[in-house]
Amino acid sequence: DGGITQSPKYLFRKEGQNVTLSCEQNLNHDAMYWYRQDPGQGLRLIYYSQIVNDFQKGDIAEGYSVSREKKESFPLTVTSAQKNPTAFYLCASSNRRGNQPQHFGDGTRLSIL
Amino acid sequence: RKEVEQDPGPFNVPEGATVAFNCTYSNSASQSFFWYRQDCRKEPKLLMSVYSSGNEDGRFTAQLNRASQYISLLIRDSKLSDSATYLCAVNHMDTGRRALTFGSGTRLQVQP
Numbered sequence A: 001d002g003g004i005t006q007s008p009k010y011l012f013r014k015e016g017q018n019v020t021l022s023c024e025q026n027l028n029h030d031a032m033y034w035y036r037q038d039p040g041q042g043l044r045l046i047y048y049s050q051i052v053n054d055f056q057k058g059d060i061a062e063g064y065s066v067s068r069e070k071k072e073s074f075p076l077t078v079t080s081a082q083k084n085p086t087a088f089y090l091c092a093s094s095n096r097r098g099n100q101p102q103h104f105g106d107g108t109r110l111s112i113l
Numbered sequence B: 001r002k003e004v005e006q007d008p009g010p011f012n013v014p015e016g017a018t019v020a021f022n023c024t025y026s027n028s029a030s031q032s033f034f035w036y037r038q039d040c041r042k043e044p045k046l047l048m049s050v051y052s053s054g055n056e057d058g059r060f061t062a063q064l065n066r067a068s069q070y071i072s073l074l075i076r077d078s079k080l081s082d083s084a085t086y087l088c089a090v091n092h093m094d095t096g097r098r099a100l101t102f103g104s105g106t107r108l109q110v111q112p
Helices: none
Strands: A004-007 A010-013 A019-025 A031-037 A043-051 A054-057 A064-066 A076-078 A087-094 A108-112 B004-006 B011-014 B019-025 B030-038 B045-050 B055-057 B060-065 B070-075 B084-092 B100-102 B106-111
Touching (some): A019 A031, A019 A087, A043 A064, A076 A087, B011 B019, B019 B106, B030 B060, B030 B070, B030 B100
Parallel strands (some): A010 A108
Antiparallel strands (some): A019 A076, A031 A043, A031 A087, B030 B045, B030 B084, B084 B100
């Protein structure tokens, strides 16, 4: 079954701790994305990557970091610099051509302990 | 002004009703448009792409009005299962940013 797998489903972060959210896709998509969604809000773009070993900041990149060492994987690290990390984090992927829709994983809910 | 705007609702409609949502976008160079459905505490799922000539998928019809810079979604014969939040998404091809920009969503509640 082709799809996007995010893990873990739920994550708790202590003060001063960095945590990493996993995103893996087997759709052979070139592009991958990370969004943050706060309750009752839309999706805000954190980072995106159009190709391996390249990524760009989105609208709210501060306090986050990413890597794209493999086509299938685009992990997101929420650093201690992100003071309000509680949110629903969604990973997506798409064909690199800009006119293609994005498909989402089922998300990770991050909370502060 | 937000790049992509939607009426947050909620739209409360009886079963069988026809309901329409609009989504306005500010960048006239936008080229790709989509509607997503998001259930409570779940990920968004692609409902349909929006084509220039308009397109239909069963009870759902999507239209694009480039002159007024909005897209619309029409749902006919609403079902209880249509209750969800509907997000529009737009791709601005001219900025070099190849990622969708999402509206905040319109919540639909279909009542028996």
